[in-house]
Amino acid sequence: MSIAARPRLPSLAELLSVILPLAAAIAMGYFLVSGLPRGEDARYSRARDDIRALRSLLLFSPKVPDTQAGLQYFVDSGQIPFLPQDPWGRAYQYRNPGTAYSYEIFSLGPDGVESKDDVIAWNLYGGR
Numbered sequence: 001m002s003i004a005a006r007p008r009l010p011s012l013a014e015l016l017s018v019i020l021p022l023a024a025a026i027a028m029g030y031f032l033v034s035g036l037p038r039g040e041d042a043r044y045s046r047a048r049d050d051i052r053a054l055r056s057l058l059l060f061s062p063k064v065p066d067t068q069a070g071l072q073y074f075v076d077s078g079q080i081p082f083l084p085q086d087p088w089g090r091a092y093q094y095r096n097p098g099t100a101y102s103y104e105i106f107s108l109g110p111d112g113v114e115s116k117d118d119v120i121a122w123n124l125y126g127g128r
Contacts, residue, residue: 040110043087047107047119050084054092054105055121064103070094071105086119088112098122 098104
């Protein structure tokens, strides 16, 4: 009596080889229809994406650095190779404790000072 062979499940690499091109095609179709953000809209969009990525480092890090260690902690600990600059050519800001939440990651926006045009982790679309 022989044991019937089980059907082979696809590997992660095989799944990704199907899913990633499909996701790219969907995204390209969306951008072809809606257009890519331009000018300041593109800068704000990139700042929001960068802040989301930096915030994810904090969420999955075994240690949340204080203000003095700052975001440089993630470079020094080898979690990321470098810190990105915001789209306006300045360093992203970090405070722990923050003024409104336990920590804050933010870009000072186009004017370079804390104001309503900032992109801040706890209110990515509304500024301060």
